[in-house]
Amino acid sequence: MPRKRPFSAKQKKKQLQDKRERKRGLPDGVRSSSNSRSGSHERREDHTDTSDSESLSLQVRKLNQQPAVRRLGDRSYDPNRYRLHFERESREELERRKKVAQEKILEPVPESEKELDIQDVYRSGSVLDFPKRPPWSYQMSKEQLLVREEKCFRDYLEGIYSTYQPSQLSYFEHNLETWRQLWRVLEMSDIILLITDVRHPVINFSPALYDFVTKEMRKNLILVLNKIDLAPPALVVAWKHYFQTRFPQVHVVCFTSYPQQSQDPSTVFKKRRKRRKGRSTAMGPEQLLHACETITAGKVDLSSWKEKIERDAASAHLPAEDSDEEEDDDEGAAVLVEHQTDVAMDVGVPSQELYKDGVLTVGCVGFPNVGKSSLMNGLVGHKVVSVSRTPGHTKYFQTYFLTPTVRLCDCPGLIFPSLVHRELQILSGIYPISQIQEPYNAVGYLAGRIPIQALLKLRHPNAEEGKPETRWCAWDICEAWAEKRGYKTAKAARNDVYRAANSILRLAVDGRLCLCLRPPGYSTQKAMWEHHPETAEIAALQEAHRKHSRRSSEEEEEEEEEEISSSGEEEDEEKDRDADEEEEEEEEPAASSGGGSSAPAQAPPRRVLKGKLSSRNLFALLGEDEC
Numbered sequence: 123m124p125r126k127r128p129f130s131a132k133q134k135k136k137q138l139q140d141k142r143e144r145k146r147g148l149p150d151g152v153r154s155s156s157n158s159r160s161g162s163h164e165r166r167e168d169h170t171d172t173s174d175s176e177s178l179s180l181q182v183r184k185l186n187q188q189p190a191v192r193r194l195g196d197r198s199y200d201p202n203r204y205r206l207h208f209e210r211e212s213r214e215e216l217e218r219r220k221k222v223a224q225e226k227i228l229e230p231v232p233e234s235e236k237e238l239d240i241q242d243v244y245r246s247g248s249v250l251d252f253p254k255r256p257p258w259s260y261q262m263s264k265e266q267l268l269v270r271e272e273k274c275f276r277d278y279l280e281g282i283y284s285t286y287q288p289s290q291l292s293y294f295e296h297n298l299e300t301w302r303q304l305w306r307v308l309e310m311s312d313i314i315l316l317i318t319d320v321r322h323p324v325i326n327f328s329p330a331l332y333d334f335v336t337k338e339m340r341k342n343l344i345l346v347l348n349k350i351d352l353a354p355p356a357l358v359v360a361w362k363h364y365f366q367t368r369f370p371q372v373h374v375v376c377f378t379s380y381p382q383q384s385q386d387p388s389t390v391f392k393k394r395r396k397r398r399k400g401r402s403t404a405m406g407p408e409q410l411l412h413a414c415e416t417i418t419a420g421k422v423d424l425s426s427w428k429e430k431i432e433r434d435a436a437s438a439h440l441p442a443e444d445s446d447e448e449e450d451d452d453e454g455a456a457v458l459v460e461h462q463t464d465v466a467m468d469v470g471v472p473s474q475e476l477y478k479d480g481v482l483t484v485g486c487v488g489f490p491n492v493g494k495s496s497l498m499n500g501l502v503g504h505k506v507v508s509v510s511r512t513p514g515h516t517k518y519f520q521t522y523f524l525t526p527t528v529r530l531c532d533c534p535g536l537i538f539p540s541l542v543h544r545e546l547q548i549l550s551g552i553y554p555i556s557q558i559q560e561p562y563n564a565v566g567y568l569a570g571r572i573p574i575q576a577l578l579k580l581r582h583p584n585a586e587e588g589k590p591e592t593r594w595c596a597w598d599i600c601e602a603w604a605e606k607r608g609y610k611t612a613k614a615a616r617n618d619v620y621r622a623a624n625s626i627l628r629l630a631v632d633g634r635l636c637l638c639l640r641p642p643g644y645s646t647q648k649a650m651w652e653h654h655p656e657t658a659e660i661a662a663l664q665e666a667h668r669k670h671s672r673r674s675s676e677e678e679e680e681e682e683e684e685e686i687s688s689s690g691e692e693e694d695e696e697k698d699r700d701a702d703e704e705e706e707e708e709e710e711p712a713a714s715s716g717g718g719s720s721a722p723a724q725a726p727p728r729r730v731l732k733g734k735l736s737s738r739n740l741f742a743l744l745g746e747d748e749c
């Protein structure tokens with residue numbers, strides 16, 4: 123019998139993928155993208171070359187190649203359904219940008235350049251709107267309605283492209299299927315939770331959506347400033363007031379699914395540990411309940427939610443084993459029904475009735491990667507929705523009963539059209555890193571705003587012994603990181619600068635190299651925000667959660683020891699994970715790390731094993747001496 127050849131995990135994965143494709147009836151080598159809105163294997167097929175002389179409308183049509191209308195009852199596979207569409211840049215443009223990264227000497231930008239006003243991003247009242255569902259009547263067939271929706275959507279895109287050049291626009295969602303999911307969630311929800319990442323909330327807040335929900339739908343909108351563990355409390359409070367002033371109808375709630383323990387800011391990496399099942403202690407559920415109580419004004423009985431929060435708080439203070447028991451009991455008691463559904467295209471009368479059957483439906487909407495699924499898990503107290511650092515993980519909306527009278531609805535992440543700088547868009551985590559063609563300038567953008575070289579303890583590639591080199595370009599940073607991590611190209615064993623750049627961007631998206639944007643005027647009013655009474659409140663709350671996390675972490679310290687993985691494996695896994703979205707992996711950030719100039723205490727995310735969230739803070743990649 124011939125001897126078996128060794129078979130690596132990667133080969134095995136590829137074999138499984140090919141098998142899946144064959145099952146779906148696709149020829150080998152042609153990768154499908156169904157339910158994989160961001161797999162890197164789509165990189166080639168999904169980019170649209172905008173460099174040739176195609177007319178703009180043809181380009182738009184290509185970008186917006188929609189799924190064929192499916193006949194009722196036809197359940198066949200539709201390869202275009204959840205595909206992400208990206209514009210593909212020309213080779214010349216990519217070369218030009220690469221040259222900039224190799225030559226432009228980086229300078230720290232003035233503090234005021236870290237400020238961003240929403241008007242610069244969205245131009246309120248302009249064509250930078252979001253697509254709305256066109257009017258329909260009972261006389262229309264389902265197919266007529268779908269055709270009408272598609273036409274409206276094409277007109278919407280052409281309106282944008284006739285006003286702005288593609289190069290002026292940031293990447294935005296071109297798949298009508300995903301917008302349909304939003305329509306459905308908006309229609310079925312009584313309260314809309316617009317979730318934003320507190321590091322850059324103006325990028326994640328569409329004024330057009332605010333207007334639509336509050337003025338046309340006449341529903342209430344809660345703005346969640348999420349991931350507050352990644353920003354200094356004073357900045358959180360400044361953003362809160364910024365939104366309250368500009369959008370008077372929003373209710374602002376600060377939230378984090380992973381309140382963390384503080385860590386030495388000079389330590390960007392620590393070993394990442396896998397976690398066991400446990401209960402999450404999100405920070406913010408009480409405030410969210412309070413906002414919902416204010417909005418519903420007694421029309422829905424929210425006492426079950428209140429009791430749940432109290433129960434969760436009590437069990438969070440129990441020793442680990444007791445709290446596990448409690449959790450199991452609780453699961454039996456809480457009404458956690460999952461209706462994973464795919465009915466966004468259904469024709470239905472949007473119900474005008476609020477709080478139908480005495481149930482409050484809360485719809486979680488927002489950009490990809492802002493933490494919508496984690497927030498749902500945080501509210502529930504353990505994992506019910508899978509979480510991933512790769513944007514576009516949630517494909518279609520899902521609903522869960524948090525309690526018998528509170529239903530949560532998780533919508534896939536949507537990127538609204540805006541004028542945000544592409545580099546910033548990449549750093550804000552809404553673009554799958556594995557699909558970025560030119561990552562170097564985004565690294566340069568980051569380095570102008572936080573001291574990456576110092577945080578990563580990099581040695582300049584041209585530095586001579588005893589003569590430190592201080593003039594860095596983006597390429598130098600990537601090269602130095604490749605050298606430090608030992609990233610080499612397969613053929614020539616040169617420093618793999620592309621991989622290093624991607625690695626740096628992942629650290630930024632995760633918050634381990636943390637860039638926080640600020641509201642206009644923040645630099646001059648920083649002291650005022652630092653002494654604001656709400657700042658002290660947030661800091662105290664964070665401290666209380668940190669203390670609890672530290673205690674739980676110490677309790678489980680010993681048994682977790684052996685689960686620490688090696689840094690090299692970790693990186694490879696991360697690469698693979700981006701490369702194959704179909705592998706469902708969940709992750710969650712952990713404790714704080716050095717976060718650059720703007721955020722003193724940051725939190726490096728960590729991945730979890732499939733299972734429930736733990737409240738402990740175990741974290742990150744490497745020991746300090748390893749980076």
Ligand SMILES: Nc1nc2c(ncn2[C@@H]2O[C@H](COP(=O)(O)OP(=O)(O)OP(=O)(O)O)[C@@H](O)[C@H]2O)c(=O)[nH]1
Nearest residue numbers: 379490491492493494495496510514515516535710
């Ligand atoms: N530091 C920190 N990270 C968070 C928090 N919430 C979520 N994350 C991380 O952010 C990433 C995205 O989280 P998800 O919950 O999957 O985000 P999502 O908005 O549902 O993403 P899509 O499925 O792309 O729409 C994951 O790496 C999470 O671990 C938080 O409160 N703090």
